[in-house]
Amino acid sequence: MKLYNDVAQYYDLFSLGLPGELEFYRRLAKGKNKVLEIACGTGRILLPIMKDGMDITGIDISQKMLEILKKKAKKDGFSPKVHLADMRNFRLKGKFDLIIIPYNAFLHAETSEDQISTLKCARRHLKEGGTLAMNIFFPWPEYMVKHNNKILKSRKPAFTDKHGKKIWVYDKPKYDYINQLVRVQWYFLEGKKLREKARVGIHLSFIYKKEFELLFRLAGFSKWKVYGGFKGEKLTNPKQQMVCLIRK
Known part of the structure; x- marks a missing residue:
């Protein structure tokens, strides 16, 4: 995959x-x-x-x-x-x-x-x-409605990659209530200015x-x-x- x-x-x-x-x-x-x-x-x-x-x-x-x-x-x-x-x-x-x-x-x-x-x-x-x-x-409906298509707070704590750089990870879930799917975008942000280093999407059913x-x-x-x-x-x-x- x-x-x-x-x-x-x-x-x-x-x-x-x-x-x-x-x-x-x-x-x-x-x-x-x-x-x-x-x-x-x-x-x-x-x-x-x-x-x-x-x-x-x-x-x-x-x-x-x-x-x-x-x-x-x-x-x-x-x-x-x-x-x-x-x-x-x-x-x-x-x-x-x-x-x-x-x-x-x-x-x-x-x-x-x-x-x-x-x-x-x-x-x-x-x-x-x-x-x-x-x-x-x-699949908690209240949670899904509240967080749908919103960038969530960084996971704590931030981690350090093999080069010694701090990386923060943000999530953005987008729920498809009809087909019971969630598409989660992971944003990997680097440095004090949170420069985007990578962006990866995963799909899950619920x-x-x-x-x-x-x-x-x-x-x-x-x-x-x-x-x-x-x-x-x-x-x-x-x-x-x-x-x-x-x-x-």
């Missing part, structure tokens, strides 16, 4: 994940024979699980993100099993006890067809009794809880739980993450 190739050099510096997210996936992976991470990126989740001694494989659609992952692993003396692949139609040897799709990555499947294809592909790679786990944001449950069923699943946090909290507030555990 070209957009993540464009942002790969900065990704680890500003995309830090969510509180409790890494610990959640490490707990799930503990004791599993084989784990697969879909959309593993630069290895924020995959590498700690690998260091825990788990047999984990990763796929991602961005070659540059995978190159960064491999460099980080090599520096720590590891040789990761990662593949350049599309989550909608990948084919790997063997099946997995656990498949994870962290940090809204499933939402890169923009159409219902792509979402079902991704879920079916994951299901084919799961062992009987295996678990598919993912976390995604809840999906509500009952839609997810229908997608799970259409993909062939019959058992799932949707929580409101990484500690099994009940989903009661639109500010919560939806944390899904789907069993084969």
Whole structure:
């Protein structure tokens, strides 16, 4: 995916994940024979699980993100099993006890067809009794209306690139309420005068809880739980993450 190739050099510096997210996936992976991470990126989740001694494989659609992952692993003396692949139609040897799709990555499947294809592909790679786990944001209408097509405040803190220059990142989300898509423009600004260094756009779908449950069923699943946090909290507030555990 070209957009993540464009942002790969900065990704680890500003995309830090969510509180409790890494610990959640490490707990799930503990004791599993084989784990697969879909959309593993630069290895924020995959590498700690690998260091825990788990047999984990990763796929991602961005070659540059995978190159960064491999460099980080090599520096720590590891040789990761990662593949350049599309989550909608990948084919790997063997099946997995656990498949994870962290940090809204499933939402890169923009159409219902792509979402079902991704879920079916994951299901084919799961062992009987295996678990598919993912976390995604809840589409909160009030938030979307308030922030639509507005440049949001810089993420804090600003980060320093490899040349020692301060970089600030601003977001500008534009919501398509009819087609349930959000197009987020990332602005990378440099120096005191905030000179634009780069601009990258990403597209995400947004999906509500009952839609997810229908997608799970259409993909062939019959058992799932949707929580409101990484500690099994009940989903009661639109500010919560939806944390899904789907069993084969």
